[in-house]
Amino acid sequence: MGEVGVVLAMLLAVVASGYLVRLLPIALPLPLVQIALGAAIAGLGWHPVRLEPHTFFILFLPPLLFLDGWRIPKVGLFRDKGVILELALGLVLFTVLGAGFLIHWLIPELPLAVSFALAAILAPTDPVAVGSIAARVPIPPRLMHILEGESLLNDASGLVCFRFAVAAALTGTFSLSSAALTFVWVALAGIASGVLLTLAMGIAQRLLAKHFGEEAGASILLNLLLPFGAYIVAEHIGASGILAAVAAGVTMSYVELSGRALATTRIRRNVVWDTVQFALNGVMFVLLGEQLPDIVRAALHGPDLPAPRDIWWLAGNALLISLSLILLRLAWVWVSLRASRMLALRNGREGIMPRKRLIFATSLAGVRGAITLAGILTLPLAMPGGEPFPGRDLAVFLASAVIVVSLVVASVALPRLLRGLELPPETAAEAEEERARQAATLAALGAIDRAGPPQPLDEQDAEIHASAAEQVRGLYQHRLGGGSSDGLHPARARVAEEAERHYRLAALDAERQVLLQMARNNQLSDETARRLVQEIDLVEARYRSRGGH
Incomplete structure (x- = not known):
């Protein structure tokens, strides 16, 4: 050969x-x-x-x-x-x-x-x-x-x-x-x-x-x-x-x-x-x-x-x-x-x-x-x-x-x-990750409030967008210990999906930016930042592929 x-x-x-x-x-x-x-x-x-x-x-x-x-x-x-x-x-x-x-x-x-x-x-x-x-x-x-x-x-x-x-x-x-x-x-x-x-x-x-x-x-x-x-x-x-x-x-x-x-x-x-x-x-x-x-x-x-x-x-x-x-x-x-x-x-x-x-x-x-x-x-x-x-x-x-x-x-x-070697737990790393997740969650909630609909909508679509925003907001509020979301109207499923994708992408981008900012300011290790950003990237890729981007 x-x-x-x-x-x-x-x-x-x-x-x-x-x-x-x-x-x-x-x-x-x-x-x-x-x-x-x-x-x-x-x-x-x-x-x-x-x-x-x-x-x-x-x-x-x-x-x-x-x-x-x-x-x-x-x-x-x-x-x-x-x-x-x-x-x-x-x-x-x-x-x-x-x-x-x-x-x-x-x-x-x-x-x-x-x-x-x-x-x-x-x-x-x-x-x-x-x-x-x-x-x-x-x-x-x-x-x-x-x-x-x-x-x-x-x-x-x-x-x-x-x-x-x-x-x-x-x-x-x-x-x-x-x-x-x-x-x-x-x-x-x-x-x-x-x-x-x-x-x-x-x-x-x-x-x-x-x-x-x-x-x-x-x-x-x-x-x-x-x-x-x-x-x-x-x-x-x-x-x-x-x-x-x-x-x-x-x-x-x-x-x-x-x-x-x-x-x-x-x-x-x-x-x-x-x-x-x-x-x-x-x-x-x-x-x-x-x-x-x-x-x-x-x-x-x-x-x-x-x-x-x-x-x-x-x-x-x-x-x-x-x-x-x-x-x-x-x-x-x-x-x-x-x-x-x-x-x-x-x-x-x-x-x-x-x-x-x-x-x-x-x-x-x-x-x-x-x-x-x-x-x-x-x-x-x-x-x-x-x-x-x-x-x-x-x-x-x-x-x-x-x-x-x-x-x-x-x-x-x-x-x-x-084997069996016991060392003190790395609590600092766990606390650092928890702080980073909380900061990213708060940034995402703020981004949802600022995002608004992508274009003028009729009353029915506006309600769907509001419901979608509330649903995404509920996902993030759940991280902070509260909040739930209501269901979406089945007749407007496509509009609802697009609305959810719009707010979700805005929130994910805000999460990522605050994590990167914390890493740039040495408030977060680049190893932890890379892992958290990769989690966000995977979710974002799913939402973008759903929208054909």
Whole structure:
């Protein structure tokens, strides 16, 4: 079967994995099921997929990073910014140095720069994999927000470190001062590229919609192209396309709060992006399984090794590296939490030290996944002089093995650590949602009173409109604890339906606008706002489709 057939088979495997993970009697993380299906595809003897590293990188990473930035809960990100920055920046550098020297000590044949590159690409974590592991034993919401925030930032920091390490391996030189200056440019210009391109696209879409109307398909396609555009523009000017994609996603979350897109566009866009995320993450893990036999063979007999090594040597090193990553993460989490507690006590604040179970869970939740896989496969195939890149096959195997080991360890240990762990309920989030619902309801009631009939009506139709308005008003008053509605005259059903639709749409728009306004004013988290607005969008789409719009 040709490459197109193999790609289609992998997509079908992604679809099948979504059902298999629910049918299996034991709780397995979705990525492990996808890796197994990929290995099954390879076992059929089909021609393996071959992707040029740069193509693979740009195909998978920009949309995934963009979506991470777009959907990360900003309130949780800013609330726990200290902990998240310690994990996303401090822990990444700690991991690169600690794991880099350890890998070089374990495998002297692997050059130090390549060891640092491998450590850098192993630093980013994958909250999607953690979420799939803990699907049957829910992770505490605040811990999940911290893991998501960490993943968003350590994807960027780990991949930037990886880029510098690969450059050092290719050139044979590394200057800390030059790297620091380059990092400043790479980071700032990359972030600026993502922000400016997203804002420009938002303005362009708004102008086009104003003059020509909004075409949902075109708008969604532009949104899908945005992360690739941000990445390519940033790379063209020598900046970080990774940070550009993340910055574009974060900026898009604020552009979305303008509320100018049609409800149907937002609904379709969310569905499309959910599908893209599921497909890309799934294909990457299926691809890992499909490549595993070749990865193992290349690692065993690669030209960079002085002599062939057996599978136990490879497995032993992979396990030692996996264990070292867990211990490095545990040490960093423990020390940073104690330091934060001491600093809080010194400043006269209450210092809280989380339970040991929660600390261990945080350490084991550092699961490696899609970003690690995408990054390691972009290692150059050859040096500038044409000779093979040193240790590439071995590095790809070790990274792939660490992904699998981290998934297995977390899937076994996390449910046991989290089971029965009682944490204080998140009453603040519930109260926030209740305030938002009440504010939206009051705004809707005011909009119904102001809307009025869409055109002059005869006496009979005016009564129907009044009755319809009262019916819609009753729906909202019920939320506040009172009100009921009367029936409508059956002979004027069509007029009644149109009248109800008119007032309902006016009320829904008012609800949405007040929620978006609260989010813009930081009175409501964007995560809660997005969920409530989506509920309104779904109701609005039903009413608009009823009217033929």
